[in-house]
Amino acid sequence: MTRYVLHRLLALIPVAIGVTLVVFSLLHLTGDPVRLLFGLNVPEDIVQQRREELGLDRPVAVQYLRWLGRAVRGDLGMSITTGDHVVAMIRPRVGATLELTILALLVTLAVSLPAGVLSAIRRNTAVDNVSRVAALFWVSMPTFWLGLLFIMVFGVWLGVLPISGRAGGLWTLEGLRSHVLPVLTLGLPPAALFTRFTRSSMLEVIGEEYIRTARSKGLAERAVVIRHALRNALIPIITLIGLRLPWLFGGAVITETVFAWPGMGRLLVDAVLKRDYPVVQGIVVAMALLVVGSSLLVDLLYAVVDPRIRYE
């Protein structure tokens, strides 16, 4: 197991290099960040001086290698726009993004697992039909639009929930309230997909012989469904969680922008618009770490759910 984890962590290195190399090259194709920062009113000699200070006058390959050399020592450089250390800028934002994505994932599972199981065990009934229509509704709803809809209904018309911002951690009432709309916006649309997936996975398992055996032993239907069927149906769902995690982090970019959420996604949007290469690179590395780390956790979950799976 330890060897497997180490292998996975080592695999992160080429992933991070590959992703940052692509992002670095693409960003440099889009032009000059210093002129964008300074505007037209600053004479060219001052702009050029700043470019030289930042090393932007050197070939792109040299710039990348210098960045990489510092990054492996834990120094992600300084922001072109703020002049602050990139690590210092990212650090306070990681928690906010993780909080949002983890809670959204919990919402997704809390909605989709019961709905999917119910749909499967009451196949082709009204419950199943309602679940199908609801899934279609949520899956067709773009995150951006859903966020604005929630803001209008709960923030403006009913006035019962904060519209934007993170009022604090989950341990305060105001903080908790400020999490509701962004978490639902990020968590509900994927619940539709998870519901359909859970349903089909459950249907497959329910037809298996061991379920029939469990029933014939006289086990209560609830025990059959939860202990025998759902547990076995969970394996493909865990795979789906692993596949959807990067999507959740990506979705957080939009959700954080709509809800003025102080996470990495918003910082990324700002940095891309201002061509703040070091910040973009830093966030890409942080996100790659999060995605790879969470995928690893998902892989390890297989072994927990299914004791037959062993990592050697």
Add this chain to the structure above:
Amino acid sequence: MRWQIALLVLVGMIALLMPGMPQFAGAQAATTLIQGLGEEPDNLDPQRTTRFHSLVVLSYVAEPLFTLDKNYKVVPLLAQSHEWSADRKTLKVTLKPELFFHNGAPVTSADVKATFERYITVSPLSSYMRPRTGGIVGMDTPDARTIIFRFGQPKPLAMISDLSDAHTGILPASFIASTPSADIGIRALIGTGPYIFKEWVPGDRIVMERFDRYRWGPAFSPNRGPASFQRLVFRVVPEDATMTAEVAAGNVDLTFDVTPSGLQQLRANPNVTVMQAPSFSVQYLVLNMERWFFQSTKVRQAIAHSIDKEAIARAAWLGVGRPLEGLISEATIGFWPPVRGYAYKYDVERAKQLFAEAGWRAGPDGILRRDGERFEVTLVTFSNVDQWRRAGIVVQSQLRQVGIDVKVETAEVGAAYDRARAGTFDVGVFRNTWWLGQPYLNFLTHSTNIPVSNFSRWANPELDKLLETAGSAVDDDERDQALNRVQRIIVESAVWVPLVSNTSLLAAKKSVGGLEVLASHPWWPPHLRALALTRK
């Protein structure tokens, strides 16, 4: 047991949906002003930042020696008096007595000197004051309240362009010396302004506390200090629709970041006051003079006559823009009102006649042709702000009406300017903001700024000479006349076609008082924002 858990969950959900505790919210609301910011400042370092939102926020904390009244007259702020030498190469400034920084230290000439040394070293906006351009070559501090600036050459605009600008906000010399540069304006900022910088939660809010010792507000403010609100919170809300919703719901007291579409919604809200004022921001069309078809003056004039600015203001700016006659707006220092008389009026028939005189005839598809060539151009404009992009599309349709086939290509701001500098465009629709006419027109039209900011690539020696006179003549009238002439030449050349000046917008809760005082000043300066606003 199960129903008890269910009850607990239900109570939890109700608690979650309950609005915040009213007594706390009420007490806080009376003493706290929450201002919505559409863009997060990059940093609040007066000398390093170049961003508008940073400048606005830091102006509450750090103050320059002078400021401008509603007639753009320089008035003292930290300075008590000043005296120019006859050759405009030496400026003596005396500080007001009883000035204090937020850390309690008195403001001295040594602080002013340290600030200006830092300004000319690190600020990208200090080119006018750098020694290399004849700016500050020395500063003397004969006593604690007197500072003497010595310039390498006459610097008649120094007071208005730099000494009244928040980028020269005075910081304590000891603070500059002891604080790492990366921390100034991000983790710490000490100034003399009406508010003390307390906390910056990145991506979320900036919090300030009232400076109770503040008594030296500008004379044009009915309240010289301290400010009315105990606490000032800048909440960062980058998404336009979310900002509109926050104002509509009453969660934000006021914001200056309202979009034209948001304005229409907020106007209909009885709990919100909406105000407009002229802004420095201008949108203009520029022709790439390296293209052979724009060499003809008649063609350029015809294009200028083809543009219906009212239609652009209506369609692109949803009514909040104003047609622009000169390349600087009426809010900009140095605007010359008679330039309106030289602007080309919208007249399609006149445009067609001028095209005909220049040898262009309409082909079977309605597009003009000359010597077998169709009049086809590429128009480049910004993609990331709706009204900028829409203006490009309106111009496309207006030019199509007179027989020019326009292909619109949009790009985000940086990429659009890169194309402008590279000259890979025929027509550009761009936008700029600058509050002082001479340097702005210099950057945009002087031949030495081809292609960095003079995208037309048009060099006119007379224009260059007038721009230089407008920036350096010791005599005020001579400078003014030169700048007026510059504005006339620019409009008459039709190389640039001014389009629309957008207006500054403000939306505030009805409970915010002092808005009428703010409205009395044409550009709502930060000092009035800090000192005049109250809770009704």
